[in-house]
Amino acid sequence: MxxxxxxxxxxxxxxxxxxxxxxxxxxxxxxxxxxxxxxxxxxxxxxxxxxxxxxxxxxxxxxxxxxxxxxxxxxxxxxxxxxxxxxxxxxxxxxxxxxxxxTRKEGSATRESYTSADMMYLLMPDRFANGNPNNDSTKDTNEKVNRENANGRHGGDIEGIIKNLDYIKELGATAVWATPLCEDNDKRGSYHGYGQSDVYKIDPRYGTNEDYLRLSAELKKRDMKLVLDYVTNHWGAEHWMYKDLPTYEWVHQFPGYSQSNYRMTTQFDPNASAADKRQCVDGWFVPSMPDLNQSNPLVLKYLTQNAIWWIEYADLDGFRVDTYSYNDKEGIAKWTKAITDEYPYFNIVGEVWMQNPVHMAYWQKDSKVGAIESYNSNLPSVMDFALYDALQWSFNDDQSGWDNGMQKVYNNFTNDFLYPNINSILVFAENHDTNRINQNYGGDFKKYQMAMAIVATVRGIPQLYYGSEIGMAGDKGKGDGDIRHDFPGGWAGDSNNAFTKAGRTKEQQQYFDVTSKLFTWRKSKEVIHTGKTMHYLPQDNVYVYFRYNDKETVMVVVNNAADSKTFGTARFAERLNGFASGSDVLTGKSIDVTKDITLEGKSVLVLELK
Missing domain, CATH: 2.60.40.10 (Immunoglobulins)
Structure with a gap:
């Protein structure tokens, strides 16, 4: 007894x-x-x-x-x-x-988010700066710091970001997108953060939840915004819930693991087989990333509330959502709507890695393409991978053909009519999953300058990948670690500190100056943020377009040919009417737009017309 x-x-x-x-x-x-x-x-x-x-x-x-x-x-x-x-x-x-x-923060529901008036700086926390060496390795996490391993933990953290916010702001950035900071306890490759093991906890090698709140507050002191990289599609195999699943259907089972076929077109292809569609949506990216089942109401509610919790808790200003189009499309539409119902002005950009603008436009809120099958993703913004595709290599084409060189860039903008909100798409030349453009262009500063001038002046929300502004290169063919190098100066003992003007090489300063000049200028230019676009068919690999509104007009001229080109301006009369000259944003020189213009090879003009 x-x-x-x-x-x-x-x-x-x-x-x-x-x-x-x-x-x-x-x-x-x-x-x-x-x-x-x-x-x-x-x-x-x-x-x-x-x-x-x-x-x-x-x-x-x-x-x-x-x-x-x-x-x-x-x-x-x-x-x-x-x-x-x-x-x-x-x-x-x-x-x-x-x-x-x-108690909610006053005005929380109507918080502002990032828009086309912003420039987003993308960084990988582990590779940006090590502000607190004491948290490089922790007893509660599997992978320990090892800077010799290109695909290992290097020790960058939240403190390192905070210490260099003024550097980021000097570039003209107004928003910071950091790749995931929640705990990723994978035994290998945990530095990228996409295999999360606890979605309510900042990885202790980055800091604490309170450190993340401090990052948010420090950004707001500088009138900057914090964008969280949210992952709805999968977790890591070390996630505590995966080790004791609430229900068999919490993750997609075949049973167990089966890899995605990555064919996202099956999400809307009317001729697709059910088997192919299931393999895309329910298949896992890799064996270490269990694929979450958003069609399960418990899973969907968990993900929705976790997202809202971070917005409210950390006073966030926006999301970037990883692998958006791999989710159950009905489930992810409900997830997105629940968040934007709670925060009507909150921007969410989804990664839809497809090169066809029709396919990308399908995923934007109120899409006419999606409406064909009565689908609405509710997603405010998508990433312009078609433009990325053009900017990655087009400046190596010294001669323009039917669909290469500047013609490829031009062709991208001919599809703008597909998007219900063209000003709310993310434009970029590279990111943490792609070759670096400075690698593709062999460190040619002129080609980088052309690419950044386009990103800074076209419609949409520009995004810059950390390190490009100092000429960093990287070849994805050598592994992801090569496109995710440590930022020089982020670690004690680095021989080169590119965070300071005194520490930059002459070449690094050249890259930094043009980047800062373009995006700082852009900050106050409503004509770029919300103005209309008119462009002209490229001739001799020279591409001319205008951004204009009732108050201002900006003329952009890109000469992608290897040699100098002289061209008349009469064909641009529709937009040049009443203008006599333009001041070049990059050099300050005045250009007479009533006469022929000569522009050296591989160069660009950004003219504020007067």
Whole structure:
């Protein structure tokens, strides 16, 4: 009898929730209902209730007895401390769990986000700067720091970003997109962060949750924005929930692992087989990245609430969503709508890595292409991979043919009519998954200058990849580590500190100056942010386009030929009418636009017309 009582006492005494997610929530949200996940050994045997008259609207228990999902309605419930009670079969309280409802920041729902008035600086935290060497390796994480390993952890962190925010701002950037900072406890290659193991916790090798909040606050002090790289499609195999799945259908099973065919066209191809479509959407990227099942309501709610939690908690200004088009398309549309319903002005750009503008436009909110099959992704912004494709190599074409050189760049803009919001697409020449353009162009500064001039002056939201502004190169063919080098000067003992003017080489300063000049100029140019575009068919590999509104006109001339070109301006009369000259943003020189213009090979003019 004593042994039985002791066993009963021990069971009651140690009954608890080992994890509660979200860890807290806020009063006064647009959607007053939210779901709390409680995790603990055999926790599903208990019946939950909550204090202060708050109503439980749903309780879900799965085949795994270690989980219980409790939905509560907080309409008209003020910020306060709630108490969840868990009773056993004899209606006795086995344990209780405190839960805080916080007060929202004033104006949180109507927060502004990034727009075409911004320039986004993309960095990889592990490779940018090591501000705190004490957290390079931690006892609770598998992979330790090793700068000798191109694909290993190098020690960059949040403190390193904070220490160099003034450098980023000097470039003309107004927003920072860091690749994922949540814990990635993979044994190898964890530095990129896309195999997350805890989506409520900053990786301790980057810092703490409080450090991330400090990064957000420091950016706002500088009138800059923080963009979180969110991953809805997959987690890492070290994620604690994957090791004890709430339900078999939490991840896609074949059973177990099967790799994606990466054929995203199956998402809308009317002739696609169900098998091919399933293999694309449900297949895993790699064996270490379990593919999440967004068609499962529990998964979708978990991802939605986690995203909203980070926005509210860290005072975020926007998302970039990894592998957007690999998600269950109905599920991801609901996820996106739930976030933008909560925050009407919140921008989310999705990675839709497709070269055909028709395919990319399909994924933007209110797309006429998607409407053909009554689909609306609700996604405000997509990434312009078609323009990226043109900018990667076109400046190596000394002569323009039917569809290469400047003609390829021109062709991209002929499809702008496909996008319901052309000013809300992300434009870039490279990112953390591509060859660096300075590699493709052999370190040719003139070609880099042409590429950046286009990114800085066309419609959309420009994005710059860290290090390009000092001429960094990298060959993806040698592995991802080669396109993700450490930024020089980010580590104690670096021989070259490119974060300071005094520490830059002459070549690095040349790259930095043109980048800073273009994007700093762009900051105040409404004509670039929201103006119209008119372009002219390239001739002799010379491409001319105008950005204009009722107040201003900017003329951009790109000579991609190897030699100098002289051309008349009469064919541009439609836009030049009334203008006599233009001031070149890059050199300050005045150019007479009523006469022939001569432009040296591989060069660009950005003219503010007067």
């Amino acid at each position: 004593k042994k039985l009582l002791l066993l009963l006492f021990t069971t009651i005494a140690f009954a608890q929730a080992d994890k509660v997610e979200p860890p807290f929530w806020w009063a006064g949200m647009h959607n007053p209902e939210f779901q709390v996940m409680f995790y603990g050994k055999n926790i599903a045997q208990y019946t939950p209730s909550v204090s202060n008259g708050v109503v439980i609207t749903n309780v879900v228990k799965t085949e795994n007895p270690n989980y219980v999902f409790v939905t509560i309605d907080t309409k008209n419930v003020p910020a306060q401390q709630l108490t969840f009670s868990f009773k056993n079969s004899k209606d006795k309280v086995a344990f209780t769990q405190k839960y805080e409802m916080k």
